[in-house]
Amino acid sequence: MLKQILSKIPRKSSKPDPIDATTVIDTGTNNNPVSNSGNGAPCSTTTNGGNSFSSRLNVVKRVSSAVFPSSIMSGGVDAAVEPHISFKDISPLQKQNLFISKLNFCCEISDFSDAHLDLKREALVELLDFVSSGSAKFTEPAISAICKMCAANLFRVFPPKYRNSSNATETDDEEPMFDPAWSHLQLVYELLLRFTSLVDAKAAKKQVDHSFVLRLLDLFDSDDPRERDCLKSVLHRIYGKFMVLRPFIRKAVSNIIYRFVYETERHNGIAELLEIFGSIISGFALPLKEEHKLFLWRALMPLHKPKSVGIYHQQLAYCIVQFVDKDPKLTGEVIKGLLKYWPVTNSQKELMFISEVEEMLEMTSMDEFQKVMVPLFRRIGGCLNSSHYQVVAERAHLLWNNERIVNLVIHNRQVIVPIVFSALERNSQNHWNQAVLNLTQNIRKMFLEMDEELMLACQCKLEEEQSKSNVVAEKRRLTWENLESAAGGAASFNNPISNTINLAHVESASCSVAC
Numbered sequence: 001m002l003k004q005i006l007s008k009i010p011r012k013s014s015k016p017d018p019i020d021a022t023t024v025i026d027t028g029t030n031n032n033p034v035s036n037s038g039n040g041a042p043c044s045t046t047t048n049g050g051n052s053f054s055s056r057l058n059v060v061k062r063v064s065s066a067v068f069p070s071s072i073m074s075g076g077v078d079a080a081v082e083p084h085i086s087f088k089d090i091s092p093l094q095k096q097n098l099f100i101s102k103l104n105f106c107c108e109i110s111d112f113s114d115a116h117l118d119l120k121r122e123a124l125v126e127l128l129d130f131v132s133s134g135s136a137k138f139t140e141p142a143i144s145a146i147c148k149m150c151a152a153n154l155f156r157v158f159p160p161k162y163r164n165s166s167n168a169t170e171t172d173d174e175e176p177m178f179d180p181a182w183s184h185l186q187l188v189y190e191l192l193l194r195f196t197s198l199v200d201a202k203a204a205k206k207q208v209d210h211s212f213v214l215r216l217l218d219l220f221d222s223d224d225p226r227e228r229d230c231l232k233s234v235l236h237r238i239y240g241k242f243m244v245l246r247p248f249i250r251k252a253v254s255n256i257i258y259r260f261v262y263e264t265e266r267h268n269g270i271a272e273l274l275e276i277f278g279s280i281i282s283g284f285a286l287p288l289k290e291e292h293k294l295f296l297w298r299a300l301m302p303l304h305k306p307k308s309v310g311i312y313h314q315q316l317a318y319c320i321v322q323f324v325d326k327d328p329k330l331t332g333e334v335i336k337g338l339l340k341y342w343p344v345t346n347s348q349k350e351l352m353f354i355s356e357v358e359e360m361l362e363m364t365s366m367d368e369f370q371k372v373m374v375p376l377f378r379r380i381g382g383c384l385n386s387s388h389y390q391v392v393a394e395r396a397h398l399l400w401n402n403e404r405i406v407n408l409v410i411h412n413r414q415v416i417v418p419i420v421f422s423a424l425e426r427n428s429q430n431h432w433n434q435a436v437l438n439l440t441q442n443i444r445k446m447f448l449e450m451d452e453e454l455m456l457a458c459q460c461k462l463e464e465e466q467s468k469s470n471v472v473a474e475k476r477r478l479t480w481e482n483l484e485s486a487a488g489g490a491a492s493f494n495n496p497i498s499n500t501i502n503l504a505h506v507e508s509a510s511c512s513v514a515c
Contacts, residue, residue, distance in 0.1 A: 189230035261303060
């Protein structure tokens with residue numbers, strides 16, 4: 001019994017083996033552990049340790065090759081793929097490398113006479129199709145490559161402008177100038193637009209930075225309207241996606257407007273920039289920030305001053321309407337700004353201002369209207385008497401066809417009718433155009449139906465003012481006659497020759513009477 005118990009106890013080895021020799025990993029044809037204890041001949045310690053070390057080293061190599069591909073381990077030698085290969089003729093694993101290779105190839109600027117231009121255009125078409133298909137991955141190298149390619153092809157210095165701004169009209173009827181390189185510039189812009197639509201803003205914030213945006217804004221001065229239209233879409237997409245850049249974009253556009261209004265009065269892209277801001281203003285949160293109100297007072301309202309306001313007036317009016325729609329309390333200040341920049345000798349601009357005032361009055365409240373009605377209708381009264389009947393006088397008379405304006409006038413007729421009455425009276429007596437006379441009579445009839453007593457009072461007051469003005473004019477005439485006679489007498493007294501001549505005339509006249 002005792003022998004059976006002792007036989008079950010494991011015996012201790014006389015020579016401890018530092019490395020287990022019973023199991024060795026075979027790295028040859030079989031990856032499974034193979035036992036070497038069955039041959040009855042134990043391996044030596046040196047041979048067993050070497051085999052174990054080399055086998056483990058092979059395992060490490062296999063794992064590292066799986067984690068880090070050979071192209072990366074070799075320093076990216078295989079990453080450079082021939083750019084002229086088509087995406088269809090390459091494995092999916094290499095398409096990303098080919099994408100970057102084609103972007104680098106398109107960074108080269110070529111002459112129109114160079115055969116390289118056709119290859120570049122083919123590469124741009126393939127890049128655009130590849131990005132549109134959704135196969136492109138915008139990694140950091142890809143983002144850097146595409147921004148570099150767009151900068152190399154788009155960011156350039158425009159030739160000097162030879163148009164004379166002093167002779168430019170408000171409509172600028174000159175033919176637009178088209179860029180001869182637009183065939184491949186258009187592809188670059190479409191690729192940039194797709195890139196800004198698909199890329200993650202956080203991943204591209206290093207490349208799409210302040211410098212990139214500033215150089216993009218400089219391109220709005222291009223003479224080609226097709227390029228400005230593409231820029232409009234790209235900038236709007238950047239503003240919507242890169243929220244960190246929004247304050248900087250607003251400030252940069254404000255600086256462009258300041259330079260245009262106060263320095264050069266020459267820029268091709270004001271209309272496109274205002275069109276972008278029209279949609280941006282509509283997204284402002286309420287209440288409006290002080291920064292946004294300052295943009296209205298310092299940037300938008302002074303844009304009414306330049307001669308070329310007709311080119312961008314539609315977009316400008318839309319921006320201001322968006323501000324007033326957000327905060328109706330701004331209406332009074334906007335109308336005061338219009339009166340500040342009101343044109344005196346430019347009938348075309350005056351017509352635009354009247355239309356804009358009408359749009360503002362449709363949105364204003366009664367309280368805001370009462371703050372500006374006196375200076376506003378003094379200006380409208382001057383427009384009623386304008387000699388440019390087809391442009392200003394007729395358009396000013398048509399304001400009374402607007403029901404909202406008529407309603408405002410009815411509630412404030414005690415103030416407005418006396419201001420406008422004298423202008424209507426002068427028109428009915430002196431204006432030469434029959435159409436304006438008819439419109440004047442219609443407004444007078446409307447006022448009579450509105451308040452006949454007020455019209456009679458205005459008529460009496462006007463007659464009194466005319467009589468007083470006649471008396472003042474007569475006094476002024478007599479005063480000038482007295483001054484002339486006094487001046488003539490003083491000159492005769494101080495001039496002895498004239499006195500001798502006058503004396504001879506008197507003597508001859510008396511001699512003739514005596515005879």
